[in-house]
Amino acid sequence: MKILFITQHIPYRPDSGITIKINNLLSCMSRVCDVSCAFIVDERERNIRDMEACGLNVSNHLIASRTPSSGPLRYIVHLIGLFALSREVRDALSRIMEREKPDLVWLEFGYVGHLIPLMKKYGVPVVYGSHNSQFKLDFGIWRSNGNLSYRLKMAPFVFLYLFHERLYFRMADRVLCISRQDMTYHARFIDPARLRLLPFLFDCRGPIPVPPLATDHPYVCMVGSLRAYQNFSAVMFAVEEICPILFDRDARLRLYVVGELPDAKSPEHRRLMRSLAGNGRVVLTGRVDSVVPFVKGAVAQLVALSIGSGVRTKIIESAVCGTPVVSTSIGAEGLPFVDGESIFIADTADALAEKILKLVNDGTVRRDMAAKAFDTYYEELSCEAGVRIIRKILHDLNLRAV
Numbered sequence: 001m002k003i004l005f006i007t008q009h010i011p012y013r014p015d016s017g018i019t020i021k022i023n024n025l026l027s028c029m030s031r032v033c034d035v036s037c038a039f040i041v042d043e044r045e046r047n048i049r050d051m052e053a054c055g056l057n058v059s060n061h062l063i064a065s066r067t068p069s070s071g072p073l074r075y076i077v078h079l080i081g082l083f084a085l086s087r088e089v090r091d092a093l094s095r096i097m098e099r100e101k102p103d104l105v106w107l108e109f110g111y112v113g114h115l116i117p118l119m120k121k122y123g124v125p126v127v128y129g130s131h132n133s134q135f136k137l138d139f140g141i142w143r144s145n146g147n148l149s150y151r152l153k154m155a156p157f158v159f160l161y162l163f164h165e166r167l168y169f170r171m172a173d174r175v176l177c178i179s180r181q182d183m184t185y186h187a188r189f190i191d192p193a194r195l196r197l198l199p200f201l202f203d204c205r206g207p208i209p210v211p212p213l214a215t216d217h218p219y220v221c222m223v224g225s226l227r228a229y230q231n232f233s234a235v236m237f238a239v240e241e242i243c244p245i246l247f248d249r250d251a252r253l254r255l256y257v258v259g260e261l262p263d264a265k266s267p268e269h270r271r272l273m274r275s276l277a278g279n280g281r282v283v284l285t286g287r288v289d290s291v292v293p294f295v296k297g298a299v300a301q302l303v304a305l306s307i308g309s310g311v312r313t314k315i316i317e318s319a320v321c322g323t324p325v326v327s328t329s330i331g332a333e334g335l336p337f338v339d340g341e342s343i344f345i346a347d348t349a350d351a352l353a354e355k356i357l358k359l360v361n362d363g364t365v366r367r368d369m370a371a372k373a374f375d376t377y378y379e380e381l382s383c384e385a386g387v388r389i390i391r392k393i394l395h396d397l398n399l400r401a402v
Contacts, residue, residue, distance in 0.1 A: 001399055002034040004102035005058075006093070006119075007109055010039045013050040016225075017313040018131060022108060023056075024201040025129070028386035029106075030057045032394065036100045040089060040112075042067055063092040079156060082164045083114050090118065097122050103399055110134060111161060113168025120171065125397050128172040129198065133185045135161045140307040141229045147267055170194075173397060179334025196393055199334075201386035202316045202377065210290065213297035218360055219254040219283075220246070220326075221298040223291050223314045226262050226272070230307040234331075238304045239275050239282055241349035242356075247281055249357055255302075258294045260287040295321045299366065300359045303331035304352065315343070316381055319373035324366050326355045336380050342372040 011022035029035050035058040039051070043064035051060050065086060067077050085093075093115070097105075105119040108129040119126045135158075142151060142158045169175055170190045176198040177183040183195050222238060224231035235257055246253050261284060262268035276282055285294065291314075295301060301318045305328055315335055318325045325337070326344045337343035344355035359366050379385065394400070 001104075001394070002036065002100060002102045003029060003104045003106050004036050004038060004096065004100050005029070005106045005108065006038045006040065006112070006115060007107070008040050008112060009109065010041060010050050012053045012055070018109060020202070020313055021131060021200055024203045024383055025108070025386070026056050026058055027203050028201060028383045028390055031383075031387050032390050035059075036096070036102065037061065038063055038093065038096050040065060061092075061096050063089055063096075065089055075153075079160060082111050082160050085114065085118070093118065104394070104397065107172070111164050113164055113171070116168050116171045125173040125399070126171075127174045127176060127393070127397075128169055129176040130178060130182065130186075132178060133182045135165045136185055137230075137307070144233065144307050145229055165189075174393065176393070181334050196396070198386075198389055198393065199336075199381055200313065200316060201383050202313075202320060202381055203383040210292045210296065213293040215254075215297065217252045217254055218250075218299045219256050219297070220300050220302050220356055220360075221256045221258055221294050221323075222302050222304070223258045223295065223317075225260040225287075226257070226268065227260055229268075230305055231259065232262060232268050232272075233306060234304040236271065236275065237306065237349070238302060239272075239279075242302070242304065242353050243279075243282065245349060245353035246356060249353070250360060253360065254281050254283060256283045256285060256294055256298070258285045258288060258291050291317070292321060295323050298323050300356055301325050302352070302356065303327035305331040316377060319370075319377040319381075322370045322374065324359050324369040324373065326352055326359065328352070336376055337373055338376075342369060342376050344369075 005026065007022060009018050009022055011019040011026065014020040014023040026035060026037065037058050038061045040063045043066050051062065054060060065088065067074055102124060104125050104127060106127045106129060107115055109131040111134065113128065116126050116128065138161055139158055142154050145151060166189050172194065174194055174196055175186055175190055176196050177186055178198065178200055180197065183197060186195055222235055226232045226235060238255065243255055262272060295318055301314060301323055303312055303315055303325060312331055315325050315327060315332065328347050329345055332343055332345050339345040346352045346355050
């Protein structure tokens, strides 16, 4: 049996939530059947080179598109691209379909629903895999961002994202949701009989063999690019409301913010710098080659999100690294970790600070929580679990896996 897997991200240098998810999904899928991948990416993207790093048992096809470099034209082309394919991309996909003759087409992540009608012309089932409730997330970011220029610029996108989602996703034979919350969201406009749960999968058979960051002080870490508004707002909440409580209660404690910083000319960067003026206890690392040493060396990871959808990779990664997590309800949404056992969940600055301090001051609680989180990960979110789930999805479509 053969699957043609189509996405707009080359995942062989897994350094973001999207690429980690796709890489691990392909790893699971390749254990079940033959897989061919078609990557539709801008020919100027650096990740085109990453196809050479593919260590999976899959075949790869590159469909290099080209978008205008100028701002206004690029904006218009992106809007049109939510509903129309260029002739070059359409012809390339048709050639790949004729060559590979797949039993199933699997579309993964983002606004690629307009590919569904084309793929269904070939008479094969089409699966759409979601990374999260994308419109729900994009709308939440748009509504929460106070920058008027951003809101005006993004308003057409938000409207068309909604239209794209409601028009195309229901055409798929199956829509795969990453959490039960996302299934509830999609059931508002897709027949629930077509929805299936496929959680975020993380490929690791034991604790990651990377040494932790060595410091002379305990620290809490926050992980994620601050160019994503949901991560930026979480860090500002931590810096402005949680850290004053923590630093007043424990003079040794630090906060490490691990990830790409906002653009130096952006309002977000100016606000961050103003908030940190004279505060040497918050460390901004910027982009790093690997977040693992920072996560493993922390007494806890703080996930203070107030906007979100889908599943936070950072929480699963903490479970694999043996680092306990303190999260808001939205941050932990869609994950099987249990509050008070394998994670701490709270939603106010005082309560989040209290949970962090409990982990800082009690090594037994830290160790027990980390052990329970790893066990939960392995049973429900590992690639071993993913292979079982993918087999069930294929069986549900009357397709025979290896």
